[in-house]
Amino acid sequence: MQARILKNKLYLYMTEFFAGMSVMAVELGASRLLAPYFSSSQIVWTIIIGTIMIAMALGNLYGGRSADRHPDPDRLYFRILIAAVWIAAIPFLGRYVIIGISGLLVVTVSSGFLIWAGFLACMVIFVFPLFLLGTVTPSLVKYTMDSLDDSGAVVGRLNAFNTIGSIIGTFVPTFVTIPAVGTAVTFLIFSGVLLVLGLLYFISARRRFARSAIAVVLFAAFSVAGAGSSFAFWEPNLLYEGESIYNYLQVKDEGDSVVLSTNVLFGVQSVMQKSGGLTGRYYDYALAAPVLTDVTNREDPSLLILGMGTGTYAVQCREYFPSLAVEGVEIDEAITGLARQHFRLPEDIPVTTYDGRAFLNVCDRQYDIIMVDAYQDITIPFQMSSLEFFRLVRSHLRPGGVMVVNMNMHSDAPGSINDHLADTISAVFPYVQTVEVPNTTNRELFAAETDLFADFDEKAAALPDAPLRALMQRLGAALEPYSPGELILTDDRAPVEKLGMAVIDGLIQEELGYYKTILREEGISGLIASVSP
Numbered sequence: 001m002q003a004r005i006l007k008n009k010l011y012l013y014m015t016e017f018f019a020g021m022s023v024m025a026v027e028l029g030a031s032r033l034l035a036p037y038f039s040s041s042q043i044v045w046t047i048i049i050g051t052i053m054i055a056m057a058l059g060n061l062y063g064g065r066s067a068d069r070h071p072d073p074d075r076l077y078f079r080i081l082i083a084a085v086w087i088a089a090i091p092f093l094g095r096y097v098i099i100g101i102s103g104l105l106v107v108t109v110s111s112g113f114l115i116w117a118g119f120l121a122c123m124v125i126f127v128f129p130l131f132l133l134g135t136v137t138p139s140l141v142k143y144t145m146d147s148l149d150d151s152g153a154v155v156g157r158l159n160a161f162n163t164i165g166s167i168i169g170t171f172v173p174t175f176v177t178i179p180a181v182g183t184a185v186t187f188l189i190f191s192g193v194l195l196v197l198g199l200l201y202f203i204s205a206r207r208r209f210a211r212s213a214i215a216v217v218l219f220a221a222f223s224v225a226g227a228g229s230s231f232a233f234w235e236p237n238l239l240y241e242g243e244s245i246y247n248y249l250q251v252k253d254e255g256d257s258v259v260l261s262t263n264v265l266f267g268v269q270s271v272m273q274k275s276g277g278l279t280g281r282y283y284d285y286a287l288a289a290p291v292l293t294d295v296t297n298r299e300d301p302s303l304l305i306l307g308m309g310t311g312t313y314a315v316q317c318r319e320y321f322p323s324l325a326v327e328g329v330e331i332d333e334a335i336t337g338l339a340r341q342h343f344r345l346p347e348d349i350p351v352t353t354y355d356g357r358a359f360l361n362v363c364d365r366q367y368d369i370i371m372v373d374a375y376q377d378i379t380i381p382f383q384m385s386s387l388e389f390f391r392l393v394r395s396h397l398r399p400g401g402v403m404v405v406n407m408n409m410h411s412d413a414p415g416s417i418n419d420h421l422a423d424t425i426s427a428v429f430p431y432v433q434t435v436e437v438p439n440t441t442n443r444e445l446f447a448a449e450t451d452l453f454a455d456f457d458e459k460a461a462a463l464p465d466a467p468l469r470a471l472m473q474r475l476g477a478a479l480e481p482y483s484p485g486e487l488i489l490t491d492d493r494a495p496v497e498k499l500g501m502a503v504i505d506g507l508i509q510e511e512l513g514y515y516k517t518i519l520r521e522e523g524i525s526g527l528i529a530s531v532s533p
Contacts, residue, residue: 005204006073012144013161018193019080019136020162024169025190026087027052030126032183033090036248036262037098038118041497047115051122052130059134066135067142074208076139077201081215083132084194088219091184091226094125133194137162174245182243184226195219239342244334251342258342260310260335270310272343276319278467282406282442283313285435287468288475289369289404290321291459292452300325304367304396306356306384307374309335311345318349320468324369327351329359357383357392366398372405382494385421389491390428394449402452403429405445417499418443419487426484433479445482453479 005011030048038044066075098121105117137158145154169190177186195215202208239258240251247262257279260270273279295301301324303317308328317324326349330336333353339345352359356374370393374384383389393403405425407418422445426432429447436443446453456479460472489496 005201006143009144011200012140013157015080015197016136016140016158017161017165018197019133020165021169021172022083022087022165022190022194023052023056023130023133024166025173025186026126026130028170028173028178029090029183029187029190030122032178032186032243032248033094033125034098034118034121036250037102038114038121043114043497044118047118047122048126051119051127055127055130056134059131059136060138062131063135064138067139071142073139073143073201074205076135076143077198078208078211079132079135080194081198081211083129084191084198085215085218085222086129086132087187087191087194088222088226090125091187092222094121097121097124178243179245183248188223188226191219240338242334244332246332247335249334249338251338260338260343270312270339270343272310272312272315278471279312279316280439282408282437282440282444283316284471285437285442285444285475286313286371286373286404286406287316287320288435288444288456288472288479289371289402289446290317290324291463291472292402292446292448292456293368293400294459295321295324295368298368298400301368302365303327303369303371305329305371305373306359307372308339308351309373310339310343311349311351312343313371313373314349315344315346318346320465329354329356331355355381355383357381357389360392360396363396366396366401368398368401370397370401370403372403375406375408380417380496382489382496383491385424385496386489386491386494387424387427390425390447394428397449400450400452401448403447405447407443407445408441415487417496419485420489420496420499421445422482423485423487424489426482427488432482432484434482435475435478435480446479453481 027048030052031045034044034048063076098117101120101124102117105113105120140158141155144158145151173186173190177189181189198215199212202212238250238252240249242249250261252259252261256274258272258274259268261268271279271281271283278284290301290303293301301321303314303324303326305314305326305328308314308330311328314326314328317326328349328351330351330353336345336351336353339351340347345351356372372384372393374381390403397403403425405421407421422432422434425445425447429449431449431451431453432445432447433453434443434445456476457473460469460476463469463472
């Protein structure tokens with residue numbers, strides 16, 4: 001006996017509407033679930049879109065065959081209940097799946113770690129529920145169509161409802177739910193919508209109460225377990241964990257420092273030493289830029305930081321070079337808020353919420369120093385790595401000015417991302433030198449239109465602060481003129497994600513080579529023994 005609610009065609013169209021909305025919401029949620037572990041690069045988005053399209057295509061095929069062979073709406077709405085419960089489980093179980101897959105692959109895969117880990121994580125976490133949602137449209141065609149005379153109109157309306165739902169499912173998570181309540185609750189909201197759809201059907205049909213009750217209990221259990229879940233669940237003492245439109249954000253206290261991370265698998269983005277002074281990190285080496293430009297002897301010297309982050313470099317520059325006027329550009333306003341709250345960024349250092357290149361396009365000012373610090377792991381914005389971008393930076397430098405670029409993925413492999421960036425910069429600036437930051441993966445690059453490096457030692461020797469003077473003298477001895485090649489990145493062609501991924505693979509090989517050798521020679525039991533206390 002057909003459920004009474006199916007006689008109302010609006011309910012069928014609303015099923016299509018909410019199914020389409022949930023698919024897009026889950027897709028966007030997938031990007032935020034994976035980003036803290038694998039970045040939000042174009043590679044990760046390609047994996048997400050590709051696996052979801054596979055799931056939807058298979059669901060369409062199965063849904064059509066199932067509707068023809070077993071034209072029972074119970075089957076469709078039971079699949080919707082299963083999808084709802086599965087999606088509700090993602091915030092709780094998904095993080096363990098990602099860590100488990102990553103831990104397995106990191107010691108077994110030699111190249112393409114991010115591709116394989118991201119692909120397998122998507123396959124395990126997202127393919128099944130989206131396969132189930134992919135069965136909705138062909139099934140609803142079967143139940144909605146009265147005759148072949150109106151088949152075109154019915155299919156058109158179903159597609160329209162699906163498309164409108166997909167549009168809403170695209171905008172609401174991005175601009176409303178994820179910034180307001182986070183990724184976990186976003187999954188639960190759209191899971192709840194699907195759950196209600198299924199429950200309405202079975203309540204109207206007055207059957208399958210046991211299935212419905214089980215679905216409700218599981219949804220409630222996963223909601224409680226997942227709503228307060230943490231991406232970095234192994235971190236016990238976080239000062240802050242949250243999300244913005246652009247990033248997953250994590251602030252933690254490490255005793256002598258405070259750290260910001262937007263990617264919990266691959267390091268940190270900003271560090272503030274509580275004691276002030278030198279940090280022992282790349283910020284210290286970037287202080288060579290004010291020395292190169294001799295800011296203490298320039299009139300109204302100024303610094304622009306593209307990629308302000310938490311403002312550690314800005315605070316250091318003000319501490320050691322008080323005459324230097326500092327301002328920054330940061331695309332994520334939430335990071336600026338955390339900088340003021342946890343990282344002692346003074347209120348009188350202005351920060352513009354904007355994309356770095358877009359800011360330069362509308363800015364008519366020139367600066368003595370421009371710091372480019374917008375690269376994090378493989379998430380390198382291509383528009384801030386190209387020939388055209390560095391020409392724009394050069395046009396905003398005063399005579400005798402310098403650009404400093406933090407290249408945070410140290411790689412000596414020929415043709416690496418660093419070689420591409422340095423070659424591109426060398427095509428714009430005639431004088432380019434680089435220096436490795438000890439005990440880190442960072443390399444600092446300094447570029448100028450005139451030879452500011454010739455008398456660097458004299459400028460460093462004149463610094464009044466003894467620790468800074470000693471550091472700059474060591475840095476001066478380590479600076480190396482860059483010999484440019486022809487690996488030029490342009491707005492038309494800048495494969496920064498692929499190049500960055502190769503560096504990540506190299507770092508993994510370097511860090512985990514010991515454990516891979518044990519796994520190869522002694523097997524899994526030997527590996528477990530090697531990491532056991």
